[in-house]
Amino acid sequence: MTTGVSRRAMLAASAATAAAPFVLSEAAQAHPGKPGKPEADPTYHLTVLGTSDIHGNVYNWDYYLDKEYDDSAHNDVGVAKVATLVNQLRAKAKGATLLLDAGDTIQGTPLATYYAKQEPITTTGEKHPMARAMNVLDYDAVTLGNHEFNYGLPLLNLWIRQLGFPALAANAVSAKNGRPAFTPYVIKKVDLGKHAPTLRVGILGLTNPGVAIWDRGNVAGKLEFTDMVATAAKWVPEMRRRGADLVLISAHGGDSGTSSYGPELPNENPAALIAQQVPGIDAILFGHAHLEIPQRFVANTKTGAQVLMSEPSKWGQRLTKMDFDLQRDHGKWRITSKAAATLNTNTVTEDPKVLAAVRSQHQKTVAYVNQVVATSTETLSAATSRYEDTPILDYINKVQTDTVAAAMAGTEYADLPVLSIAAPFSRTAVFPQGDVKIKDVAGLYIYDNTLEGVVLTGAEVRAYLEYSAKFFVTLAPDAPIDVNAINDPSIPDYNYDTLSGVDYDIDISKPIGSRITRLQIAGVDVAADARFVVAVNNYRRSGGGNFPGIVKEQVYNAQQEIRQLLIDWAQAKGAINPADFSTRNWQLVRAGVPIQF
Structure with missing residues (x-):
């Protein structure tokens, strides 16, 4: 994997594969206290960073105006901006960090279109600019958004192979046998620090059922898209059985509970419904609606547990930061507090390693559109x-x-x-x-x-x-x-x-x-x-x-x-x-x- 950021020693990834997509948890380890003298359980910390709806933005650049991106709110865009924030947060993290994306990655700018249409990676074999950029950031997982299917399955599958991390979509299943067509979830083994037992974080990816309408020509007869709520209800207990101490959902669907299409397909924006109806979820990173929702808590109707939710706007304008404090309780992990916020990428400069990784492709795109x-x-x-x-x-x-x-x-x-x-x-x-x-x-x-x-x-x-x-x-x-x-x-x-x-x-x-x-x-x-x-x-x-x-x-x-x-x-x-x-x-x-x- 080409990367400009060293792999965090605190994380030992156990990524899913098509043949063996899940990771079993090892036996929980008790925190070693001093013999004969009780002591308070220490608090450990996990930070989960999240992006969504990047839509082909790497540079802070408007290809249609041929100049640096700017809008009325002076937002910036692009993975290069996100990378600087991510690197800063990783450097000062109190514990471990994970980095996730909730989908819509390879479509949306002339840069992305160029390598799908003008010089398609399926013809040239070149690495997609979004694979280059995201590999530098060393994501832990990405969820497939509906726009990932815009250019057909061959290009999508090649892009996935170019990534140095898993691409998730539990509810995209084979039309022939109903089995998951992509990796449904991963369980990450996370080292929270000295003397800390391993924390196992389950990450479930859910894509949008609207793909069946919006890209029918690319997926009809090949893929079907099941209800996101029902899919979460299927896999969350499975992840818990296989040892997940903490469960995160990365969902490409908003939280409004409404759909832009009719009732013939499952709900387009069910993120809040997932939190309400499926027990065992600790937090949901979601996207698709292009909204900035720094923090929202939704109570699960069966358990009363408060599910933390956040949506980080679009195009790399914001980065979600979720913070979890954890303690051991009778040999199990317990979340003692959790909170989320969104950080504005216009507060930092672009990361030079990301810029360098995509520079030639960016320049070729600029020349083409001019x-x-x-x-x-x-x-x-x-x-x-x-x-x-x-x-x-x-x-x-x-x-x-x-x-x-x-x-x-x-x-x-x-x-x-x-x-x-x-x-x-x-x-x-x-x-x-x-x-x-x-x-x-x-x-x-x-x-x-x-x-x-x-x-x-x-x-x-x-x-x-x-x-x-x-x-x-x-x-x-x-x-x-x-x-x-x-x-x-x-x-x-x-x-x-x-x-x-x-x-x-x-x-x-x-x-x-x-x-x-x-x-x-x-x-x-x-x-x-x-x-x-x-x-x-x-x-x-x-x-x-x-x-x-x-x-x-x-x-x-x-x-x-x-x-x-x-x-x-x-x-x-x-x-x-x-x-x-x-x-x-x-x-x-x-x-x-x-x-x-």
Whole structure:
């Protein structure tokens, strides 16, 4: 394993393997006291550090803006920042430390995409940048997130083999035999210090059941994803029987108890439910929701035990620090106190060893995204796209429509109109007037979604638009308009979609479900039984966002990445001119009157 940080002598890893995935505990050792003189049991200390949703961030760098990352809160990102905090905490730790990650690691930045798409590690054999970076930190385990499955199982499996530590996912099972497809858990033998008996820490990894929807094309017929709560209930007692003194869950699922998809799959965000319903868990590191939750305690309903929980935000902006004080009680370990906090990585500099490990790959990615692909006749911005029709979204729809329409030629669907759904997209994207680079196009469509096509009826198109229109608050006819407060804050803007190929009005004075007051083509109302081919990304088509009517068998699915299609179209044309694609086909109205912004 390539590493710039020496392995902690206090930890003796006993990692799982596919053939023998579990480690049995040795007999507990009593603390040796002085003969004939009772003494108070000493207190030992364990620190568990945790990251989640790193999403391909190693350097503190914004590849779309081509400069150091910064946001309105002055957060920093990247494994290199995390490493500095981890090294500081390890150096001053009172006892032992463990380092875990709760998933979504190999997708999310042009750096990660480059080594999955442009120079895939499955072709070159090169070590993935996230393997290089995380091996320097010497993690103890990583949980697979849903985005680990984005690039297919061959790339995922190769990345796992490149890691110097286990990758866990107890609830990802073989579709053929129901057995765990990845390592379910490990039990780490931890040395807490001089004269301390060995502490055995069980670490169970749980991935997100939504993979079955979001990456159906990569996992259907190969993997199934069981309920996270039920899976924990299965494995936690097993870990205890095999000698785990302390049990940690590393779960790629938030704590809201809700799902973005329908009820056909197990809960997407059940971290708190796991704590409530499964006895024997001491703490849960969780992710997926990209929230910062420094410390939360959830009582187990069966035992009353308080389960410590923490979520460390996203992209390496925060590091969770869990602290456990432990004593021996009648030959067994007992937790006397536990607490958690999140630490901000903007307080430290980047670790030079991590930077060095990934430098050449980072530089190659920067050079790639700065290639000029076309010239734009004017500046195009997505800043107002959430409340008015903009040419830059028409660009997405033009490319998607042309691609699917060409594929339908000669098929039974050739005579059906082709509509397109633009979703989701970056609200901060800009095509500058003049040279447009790969980073500009990639900055518009920041996800690795592929393009698909399905057939919808007019009624289903209307229902889809009505669902999307929930995004807006209801405004009375005489209420003032504030563009900063026009949307419902409880609905994320990535769940607001726009369609091309039909003309429609969204009347935000109307109640939800009755807002599409005009739906026409060339001035003629769209009939409920009309049929359309609809170009849509694989995330939406698979059920992401729980939009109605879209989860259907595809009539087009060439596994073409939308972002690359946008880049290819610009390169082929050489120019981006709104006159080639801009069509104002939708508007917000109030009591039938168009809203002027």
